[in-house]
Amino acid sequence: MDKAETSKAAAGRGPGFWAGLYVASSAVIAALRLTDAITATAALILFFGAMGLLIPLVRAGERQNCASPVMVRYNRRFLAASFGYVLGLGIAIGIWNTYELSGPVVFAIALLPTLPTFAMIWAMARYLVEETDEYLRYRMVRAAIISLGGVLAIGIFWGFLEMFELVPHIWAWWVLPVWAVGLGLAQLWMKVRGE
Template sequence: MSGDTEARGGRSQGFWVGLYLASVAIIGALKLTGAIESPFGFILLAVATGAMIVPMRRAGACTSPAMATYNRRVLVSTFGYVLGLGIAVTLWNSYTLSTPVVFVISLLPTLPTFGVIWAMGRYLADEQDEYLRHRTIMAALVALGFVLALGIFWGFLEMFELVPHVWAWWVLPVWAIGLGAAQLWQKVRGA
């Protein structure tokens, strides 16, 4: 823990990220085993995501004012994504919908993902510290490379019928995982 976090008696950023990932893993396991149904699983994911906003701000997770704003924007967009996805899937599974309605409900999880992309671009424009901006750009490039390599590899495996089809909306979550892994690697390396 950082000295600032300890002085306030709070938890570190890593604690909250770990708690969130554990929550997502537990919710995912419950969903996969059939212990919980779709609407309840999505509600739990939305609650877990929304619950991250306050602790992350208090954990001293931000190295600059621009990063604090970025974190808030991404958490709000992620909350909207999970909530929108839950509503869309629930409506799709529960009702027979016309094509225009299906188009509209498909926008519910899509629009918040645009918020995540916008937040990244806005962060890069707002960040005054060149070193922090460089680290973020490098992590984003590693994440992009990860998505491209994985997408190409999976695409060929799928073409030769070795793996099942994967929906294209997985690109953003996989990119986010790559971004987090690249940022963690930078932190561990001290670069």
């Protein structure tokens, strides 16, 4: 091995590898669940495990892009909130499907996945406050606006299709995963374009 190969091997796999592994794992879990090969509880546990792949994904991205301390803190905060979201959602769904509940208890259970979403919003706001590089702040705001525009367009389009009974109803909490995917795609698009 020459110096470049040794250095690359020491740095570990790139973010593309971990992103591909995460997407493939999630797709397999979704396929198993859609075909009733596994229960909803098993799917949730497996999906939570697959989320563990996001940790090396974030670290590889930070290594590759020489992330600033502000971005590292943002990534850690957002990742922790994402794990809290999935865990809260799983617990809430599990309790809801297992027990007969009503009133304030249902409200409290609905807060389990909701509170981590507030942490995600806070993490982004903190990033924008802490980031001193105007260009990096601009990129994050632009990606967030592109993602928000995508969520609004999809939501409006789906809402009208649903109103005219062309598609089934979708719960509003799907806004967060769609927005998060849109945020990642917007950042990728800007990177590919060299912006």
